[in-house]
Amino acid sequence: FSEKGQSADIISTVEFNCSGELLATGDKGGRVVIFQREQESKNRLLSRGEYNVYSTFQSHEPEFDYLKSLEIEEKINKIRWLPQQNAAHFLLSANDKTIKLWKISERDKRAEGYNLKDEDGRLRDQFRITTLRVPVLMPMDLMVEASPRRIFANAHTYHINSISVNSDYETYLSADDLRINLWHLEITDRSFNIVDIKPANMEELTEVITAAECHPHQCNAFVYSSSKGTIRLCDMRAAALCDRHSKFFEEPEDPSSRSFFSEIISSISDVKFSHSGRYMMTRDYLSVKVWDLNMENRPVETYQVHEYLRSKLCSLYENDCIFDKFECCWNGSDSAIMTGSYNNFFRMFDRNTRRDITLEASRENSKPRAMLKPRKVCTGGKRKKDEISVDSLDFNKKILHTAWHPKENVIAVAATNNLYIFQDKIN
Amino acid sequence: MFSKGTKRKFSDGGEEISDESLLGARVASSYSLQRQSLLDMSLIKLQLCHMLVEPNLCRSVLIANTVRQIQEEMTHDGSWHMVTEAFCSAGQSPSERLVATEVLCRSREQDAEPKLFSVISYEGCREEEVVADETLCSVSVSDTVSNVCLAGRMGQCWEKSELSGVERDEEALEDSRLGSGEDEEIDTEDGASTESPKTIGQVFGTFEIKNGSPGPDSALEELFSDVDTSYYDLDTMLTGMQSAPKMGPYDLLDSLAPSHSSPSIVSTPNCRSDLNELDHIMEIIVGS
Numbered sequence: 224f225s226e227k228g229q230s231a232d233i234i235s236t237v238e239f240n241c242s243g244e245l246l247a248t249g250d251k252g253g254r255v256v257i258f259q260r261e262q263e264s265k266n267r268l269l270s271r272g273e274y275n276v277y278s279t280f281q282s283h284e285p286e287f288d289y290l291k292s293l294e295i296e297e298k299i300n301k302i303r304w305l306p307q308q309n310a311a312h313f314l315l316s317a318n319d320k321t322i323k324l325w326k327i328s329e330r331d332k333r334a335e336g337y338n339l340k341d342e343d344g345r346l347r348d349q350f351r352i353t354t355l356r357v358p359v360l361m362p363m364d365l366m367v368e369a370s371p372r373r374i375f376a377n378a379h380t381y382h383i384n385s386i387s388v389n390s391d392y393e394t395y396l397s398a399d400d401l402r403i404n405l406w407h408l409e410i411t412d413r414s415f416n417i418v419d420i421k422p423a424n425m426e427e428l429t430e431v432i433t434a435a436e437c438h439p440h441q442c443n444a445f446v447y448s449s450s451k452g453t454i455r456l457c458d459m460r461a462a463a464l465c466d467r468h469s470k471f472f473e474e475p476e477d478p479s480s481r482s483f484f485s486e487i488i489s490s491i492s493d494v495k496f497s498h499s500g501r502y503m504m505t506r507d508y509l510s511v512k513v514w515d516l517n518m519e520n521r522p523v524e525t526y527q528v529h530e531y532l533r534s535k536l537c538s539l540y541e542n543d544c545i546f547d548k549f550e551c552c553w554n555g556s557d558s559a560i561m562t563g564s565y566n567n568f569f570r571m572f573d574r575n576t577r578r579d580i581t582l583e584a585s586r587e588n589s590k591p592r593a594m595l596k597p598r599k600v601c602t603g604g605k606r607k608k609d610e611i612s613v614d615s616l617d618f619n620k621k622i623l624h625t626a627w628h629p630k631e632n633v634i635a636v637a638a639t640n641n642l643y644i645f646q647d648k649i650n
Numbered sequence: 651m652f653s654k655g656t657k658r659k660f661s662d663g664g665e666e667i668s669d670e671s672l673l674g675a676r677v678a679s680s681y682s683l684q685r686q687s688l689l690d691m692s693l694i695k696l697q698l699c700h701m702l703v704e705p706n707l708c709r710s711v712l713i714a715n716t717v718r719q720i721q722e723e724m725t726h727d728g729s730w731h732m733v734t735e736a737f738c739s740a741g742q743s744p745s746e747r748l749v750a751t752e753v754l755c756r757s758r759e760q761d762a763e764p765k766l767f768s769v770i771s772y773e774g775c776r777e778e779e780v781v782a783d784e785t786l787c788s789v790s791v792s793d794t795v796s797n798v799c800l801a802g803r804m805g806q807c808w809e810k811s812e813l814s815g816v817e818r819d820e821e822a823l824e825d826s827r828l829g830s831g832e833d834e835e836i837d838t839e840d841g842a843s844t845e846s847p848k849t850i851g852q853v854f855g856t857f858e859i860k861n862g863s864p865g866p867d868s869a870l871e872e873l874f875s876d877v878d879t880s881y882y883d884l885d886t887m888l889t890g891m892q893s894a895p896k897m898g899p900y901d902l903l904d905s906l907a908p909s910h911s912s913p914s915i916v917s918t919p920n921c922r923s924d925l926n927e928l929d930h931i932m933e934i935i936v937g938s
Contacts, residue, residue, distance in 0.1 A: 293704050381707055400707040429715055431708045450708050483688060483719055487712045541691060546709045 234637035236624055240304040240312065243628040246274055246635055247314055248642055249299025253283040255316055255369075257327065258644075274644050278327055280369035283318040295320050301386045303395070305408075313372070315395060319382040322397055324373035324408065330366045334358040378404050378414045385435045391442040398435035401428075403447060405459070417465045418447060418457065433548075434493050440500045444469075448505060452489030456516065472514055474521045484536040484545065492548035497557040498629075504560055506551040509533060511562050511572070526572045526579065529564050531602040531613050544618050555630045563622025566611065567638045568598055584622060584636045584643040595645065682727075685720055692717045 232250040239246050246258040259277035286295040296319055305313040311328040336358045340346050381399035388395045396417070397404050403418035418435075422428055431450045438444035443459045455468035476485065488508035496503045497513075502523070505512050509530060512522035528549075532539060539545040544565075551562040563569045564581070572579045581598045601610035624637040632647030695713050699705040 428711060431711050433708060450712055483685075483716055486715055486719070490708070490712060537688070540688075543709075546706075546712070 233640045234624060234642060235298050235300060236302050237626040237635050237637050237642070238302045238304060238314075239626050239628050239635070240314075241306050241629060243630050243633065245277065245304070245312060246626070246644070247302045247304065248635075248637065249282065249302050249316055250640075251296075251298045253281055253285070253297030253299060253318065255280055255282045255299065255302065255314075255325070278367040278369055280325070282316045282323060282325065282371075283321065286320075300383055303386050303388050305388055306392055308392075315386055315388065317383045317386045317397065320376065320379050322375040322383070322386060322406075323371050324375070325369050326372045327367060327369045330368060331363060332360040333363045335361045373408065373411050375406055375411050375414070378406075384433060387435060387437040387445070389437045389442050390440055394442075396435060396437060396445060398432050398447060400431040403432065403435050403445075403465075415463070417459060417463070419464065419466065433491050436494055436496055436503075438500055439496050439498060446494055446496070446503060448491035448494040450490040451486060452491055452507060454491065454494060454503070454505060454514070470516070470519050472519045472522075474512070480533075482536070484540060487540070487545055488536065493550040495551060495553060497553050498555065499557055502557065504551055504553065506549050506562055508545060508547075508549075511551050511560060513560070513574070524574065526560070526570075528562055528570050529568075529600070531600055535613065539618075542618065544621075547621055547623065549621075549623050550625060552625055552627045554627045554632070559627075561625050561627060561634060563625055563636070565618050565621050566616040567620040567622060568600075569622045569625055569636055582645075584638045584641075584645075585620075586641070682724075685724070689717065689720045689724075692720070 232252040232254065234248050234250050236249040237246070238248075244260050246260075248256050248258075250256070255278075256276060257278045258274035260274050261272040263272045282299060283297040285297045287293070288295055299316050299318055301315075301317045303315045305315070305324075307313075311326050314325050314327070316323050316325060335342065336356050338347075338352060338355060338358075375397070379397065379399045379402070381401050383397055383399050385398040386395060393409075394405055394407050397406065397414075398418075401419065401421040402416055404414040405417050406414045418432070420430065420432060429451075433448050433450055435445060435447035438446075444456060445459070446454055446456045448454045452473065454472040456470035456472070457465035458469045459465060461467070461469065476489075491505045491507050493506040494503060501516060503514050503516060505514065505522075506528075509532060510528055511526045513524040513526075514522045536545060549563050551560060553560055558575055559571055559573050561569060561571045567583050567585045568581050569584060570579060570581050581600070582595045583598050596609075599607075599610045600616070601607065601612050606612050620639065622636055622638055626635045628634065634645050636643045636645065692713050696710065696717065699710045699713070
């Protein structure tokens, strides 16, 4: 695996585009940085293209809501790419309250020989214009421009936690703690509210929406997860307001492991459909679960991410780590899944072989082009060499955001304010 | 990072506490102490949440649910009532004690009429109508010049009085460790708190709340008591208005309209205007 680090503000979201050529990151300062993969050189058969910075722009600025006297953070919560339909690239970026559609386009030519203005833009003296000429396109240094094309605002009272582009490529949904809205990409002044779980009396609130996603193929279906560990699949054809689910996914609680923290650790922090559309994956505090959409009463696979933390829940509650929201992702063929953990560890599970591996994203432990060493956490008793004991884990180094290239074995891992890109070397 | 010897606790059974003697009583009291400390920790977290202008809703909900769970278990144990009695002996007034118990015993499904009280006190203002079904429990009337009172709804869930009590009496919470946290039962029926009573309802409603400092102008307060505060509900705003309003103090006076009318009426009677002017304007509106 080779590594690329990038120091900047704390990264808050990572997303490959549909072809994997571009990788976008959003950060706490409202900036988006897009990386582009180099074209592979035919001479170097063994090297894969590296990712270099392609464009950087300020997506969101901090805002002040005068009515509520609240500052709205500029932190980018989610980025989602639209499928590419022409030479330009489009992505949606969302902070707590506003979603923006950005167009990223290249310009490598410029027109020269205008009639009415000089090369530097000044208007020419009219008397000096004696001939008519046609401007000519001349090559120039490549310039990548990002321009906001749509701003979808004022539709969320609560904090946006998810956006998801529909397979119809015309609509997308945005979800906050209590509501989900459906937008048309061309229309910014209204959206449809399709889910509303806000109780009439806010004091009765016991459950919030934590994540939502559109089905990858069926444009009428979407899922949303809750803080109580449940997932609801809804069909937009059934009703305008999808308060009644079509399917309800919940695993019955294991009574032997019940504790006061059971509900908190069951809260789902991320939900992702498989590329096939047949499965979905959910991440709760200690595990990742794969669900078959045809079976609602339990997941088909459960993977323990860091079970050694189960005995530490009280401390993790005290230092608030128990509320950390980890994301998860599928590889292109749905054969493997990946999620993050603490101490800059991230975990990958192979669904077929049931093998799993723990890797670390840190500068000290990996040089560029070096193989990553598997890590192991020692849970008790004798600590072997190279193992780390649970008590020495650094809980400030958390990997919340990871992304997997849609086609190849390339992964992007965000470790606080550094981005690591790992590629599989195929010999 | 962790305190040594932190064990997984609070699971039913409590058999993990191996250092204790095997006598059931000792185990039980150790368990209840740990449960109590979890309760205290949770209440402090909620309290800190409330101090933020815009707390993380998911986190608040999860902590609140944890608190509820503990309370339910303690109620079943009977330890909640023991604690109530202990608290009562500390010299609270009889009426407060009664209400506290009543609130505790009332199930969450009973929906008695919610009491309304103003969070930020200035002399004389106690209750303010908060309108309509869709309004959240707390709604702000935003005013940069003279900060106006804030309406809150006092729910009947036990946590409300509990948390308000915590808000009031932080020292007591720290000090009285024995069966502690029971200061929570300090009743806030009178609503005459000098700080903002912070209830769970308030937590979830803080998205709509602006915690302004008390304004001294009681005349203004009188005027605002008629304001249709649903106007400031984002839902209503989105349906009724084209753009987010940025209101100055005198705009509020202008918008004193009958409740539920569209806030985007251009000319609405200014309540300070003469009757003649009012008639004149009404003529324009009616078009006669």
